[in-house]
Amino acid sequence: GDSVTQMEGPVTLSEEAFLTINCTYTATGYPSLFWYVQYPGEGLQLLLKATKADDKGSNKGFEATYRKETTSFHLEKGSVQVSDSAVYFCALGGSQGNLIFGKGTKLSVKP
Amino acid sequence: DAGVIQSPRHEVTEMGQEVTLRCKPISGHNSLFWYRQTMMRGLELLIYFNNNVPIDDSGMPEDRFSAKMPNASFSTLKIQPSEPRDSAVYFCASSRGTGLELFFGSGTQLSVL
Numbered sequence: 001g002d003s004v005t006q007m008e009g010p011v012t013l014s015e016e017a018f019l020t021i022n023c024t025y026t027a028t029g030y031p032s033l034f035w036y037v038q039y040p041g042e043g044l045q046l047l048l049k050a051t052k053a054d055d056k057g058s059n060k061g062f063e064a065t066y067r068k069e070t071t072s073f074h075l076e077k078g079s080v081q082v083s084d085s086a087v088y089f090c091a092l093g094g095s096q097g098n099l100i101f102g103k104g105t106k107l108s109v110k111p
Numbered sequence: 112d113a114g115v116i117q118s119p120r121h122e123v124t125e126m127g128q129e130v131t132l133r134c135k136p137i138s139g140h141n142s143l144f145w146y147r148q149t150m151m152r153g154l155e156l157l158i159y160f161n162n163n164v165p166i167d168d169s170g171m172p173e174d175r176f177s178a179k180m181p182n183a184s185f186s187t188l189k190i191q192p193s194e195p196r197d198s199a200v201y202f203c204a205s206s207r208g209t210g211l212e213l214f215f216g217s218g219t220q221l222s223v224l
Contacts, residue, residue: 043115046212097142098156098215101154
């Protein structure tokens with residue numbers, strides 16, 4: 001069945017460092033792909049999305065490109081801030097209309 | 112828009128008691144999802160509804176769990192009887208249609224002692 005695999009955390013970075021969180025997926029067809037972010041004590045909120053191959057989603061300095069050939073959707077940011085500390089979830093749109101999430105990657109950014 | 116509203120925010124109960132979690136989706140959204148989040152298992156889909164009809168409940172862990180959506184503006188998730196291993200954060204989310212952006216509530220932190 002459809003599934004998402006993302007890199008294990010936690011990830012600890014210094015402010016202004018470059019961030020990459022890897023995400024790969026297994027799915028039939030070409031699902032939409034998403035990154036969600038969860039700040040402490042809150043629910044998940046959409047960070048960015050891509051609906052077809054080679055699309056690049058971007059928001060708040062974060063980017064991810066839908067790579068069909070490598071079935072990947074890696075999240076990147078050139079310069080992280082302390083306020084980016086959160087848990088990041090990769091997800092794909094399932095064939096049944098639901099979202100299938102990865103296990104999440106906790107990011108801690110130190111000043 | 113008020114967003115997805117869940118209640119209560121926190122629930123502490125004793126093993127064997129009945130627990131009811133409530134969710135009000137965003138007006139106009141026709142899909143509603145219940146997720147459970149734990150450290151060990153991450154975010155698990157329990158059940159989801161489309162136009163108030165349960166579409167997939169394969170994630171409901173066992174018969175102790177039940178969910179209803181009597182109308183487009185309200186859903187409940189009930190655990191009876193509750194057990195310590197049910198302790199988790201339960202999220203409700205809604206969307207306009209399927210496969211589109213999900214909007215999450217703030218969750219219910221459930222502790223079963």
